[in-house]
Amino acid sequence: MHIAIIGAGVSGLLSALELVEHGCTVSIFDQSQAGQAASWAGGGILSPMYPWRYPEAVNILAQYGKAEYQRYNAQLSSRTGIDFEIHNTGMLIFDQDDFSVGLAYKDRYQEPMQHCELVEGTELHQINNKISPQLQRAIYFPELSNIRNPRLLKSLITYLTQHPRVTFHTEKQIVKFNLKGNRVQSICSQDGTKFHAEHFIIATGAWSAHWSTQLNLNIPVEPVQGQILLFKTPAQWLPTMCMNEVMYLIPRPDGHVLCGSSVQHCGFNTQIDQTTQDNILKHCLAMVPELSQFPIVKRWAGLRPGSPDGVPYIGQMPEQDNLWANFGHYRNGLCMGPASAQLLRQLMLKQSPIVDATAYSTARLQKSSQIA
Ligand SMILES: Cc1cc2nc3c(=O)[nH]c(=O)nc-3n(C[C@H](O)[C@H](O)[C@H](O)COP(=O)(O)OP(=O)(O)OC[C@H]3O[C@@H](n4cnc5c(N)ncnc54)[C@H](O)[C@@H]3O)c2cc1C
Incomplete structure (x- = not known):
């Protein structure tokens, strides 16, 4: 299965890792360089700051962060030589x-x-x-621990760049989907180039509301x-x-x-x-x-x-069979990153999900016409 991922922050890169490790071919697009936006700028605390102030849906994904990063660090560092330093400070x-x-x-x-x-x-x-x-x-x-997120990103990018089934397209802003019925046929970059794939993932972080107009949805990010x-x-x-x-x-x-x-x-x-x-x-x-x-x-x-309440959107988009979401993680995208990517991969490949996906469903996105 060939998947195009728009956005090379932690959400896009971890989605790519999960999918290639399960046999998929991945093309990753970023309007800038990979791993330079929020995912680089964040602090890397592997927990919501005051967990009790967040919806349970945020804490459920965040609780996987530390153990999963330990596993990824062991898996990737032998290939990349980069330790992303999970620092157990309390x-x-x-x-x-x-x-x-x-x-x-x-x-x-x-x-x-x-x-x-x-x-x-x-x-x-x-x-x-x-x-x-x-x-x-x-x-x-x-x-409680923190992760050195710039090194995490460097590790992911290094690993994925070496992977035979991964292609990076940086400085490639994707501006629209070419839709036919309930499917995305291809995506189109600002310079007019079309890219085809079987499935497409929106992992565009703070820029995700860009897709509202074309998809006729209110994307409240x-x-x-x-x-x-x-x-x-x-x-x-x-x-x-x-x-x-x-x-x-x-x-x-x-x-x-x-x-x-x-x-x-x-x-x-x-x-x-x-x-x-x-x-x-x-x-x-x-x-x-x-x-x-x-x-x-x-x-x-x-x-x-x-995003409202900081609960991300993960799963199939409401109207398109082959368009998927992994965005809207607000203050906790690093700690929720591994579980978010795993959940997305499980939904896409019809595997049994690590958590109940309902709370993250894109059914929460209203159609633009439903808004008064
Ligand atoms: C100051 C600060 C502190 C933080 N501290 C923590 C913390 O301690 N713990 C924690 O868990 N989280 C923290 N966060 C939150 C966390 O950093 C984010 O939730 C997370 O990085 C979001 O990842 P992302 O991949 O969705 O977005 P991003 O990392 O922003 O990546 C989105 C990517 O999409 C690309 N893109 C957007 N539109 C397009 C397009 N049309 N075409 C092509 N590419 C496109 C962008 O260029 C970007 O590279 C913090 C954030 C900040 C800013």
Whole structure:
């Protein structure tokens, strides 16, 4: 089966990996270079930030993230030589209002990743000796990890580029589907070239609403900008991830520490601005004041594919038999990535799905004519 995938972020690349590993031939298209958009810009926490604030459908997919990335890392690194560093740091959450709901959530779900405990005073400062003395209580999630997402993407691209059944078409913006009845015959790029395949996947992240007009659907995905700044500290300097008031610190093994992130609805704008950067810095230094001794080595912004409730669209599109969706992962596309791609592959190849697909169905997309 030959499949064309539009979009080479984590959603498109993991879909490609799943499909080629099950015998399919894949052509991957990106309007830019592969693996440079939200999937590169993200922080890489392998869990929703406050899981209890998200619909169950998000947490169900996210819970597969860490174990599946461990498996992919072992599978790919022997071919690519790239370790994408699943860093088991645990996470401290300082938001007092979330303590009781977080502890109750853990009791309800019993997932190792959601295991947490209340830690105070000396015990807290032993877990992380860099946090501010002002902070005396937190809930601690010892099993939470982060992934070095730019390396994940490099690994996926390297592996797939070497694969005999994969072709990349970068700097190829796909602008329309050539439809006949309830099938897509081919896709057409901006320069007028047609590409044929048997099946087509939309994995276009924050750009997914582009398809609304042609498919006569309301695709409620919009870009939501997030800014990050990056410190360089000595290796293994900050022991845990930290979170307070929806701002976080993510340590990498080599001492890079990501501070983020903002949430702004400003269209397809990836410019950083001083006010937002100052606000991120203020929140992060309130958690770990000593960070101010170290240099900020990079700053950037990315566009999350914002969808209602953050529940992605995965499965067959409503009107076309051979058009499929894997988009709309909002703030959790990295941790939901492996399960999303596996679910899509299982639906496409008529295999038994790892989770009930109903919550992710594209039947949630309204026809444009249904909107008042
Ligand atoms: C600041 C920030 C922090 C984040 N932190 C985390 C986190 O800690 N954990 C987590 O799980 N998630 C996190 N996320 C969210 C996560 O990064 C996204 O949900 C995920 O990367 C979305 O992946 P995607 O492949 O769907 O989209 P993208 O990575 O944006 O890829 C979409 C691709 O489609 C291409 N494309 C679009 N339209 C076309 C077209 N017409 N033709 C050809 N190509 C096209 C684009 O060029 C792009 O390469 C964060 C995001 C941001 C911005």
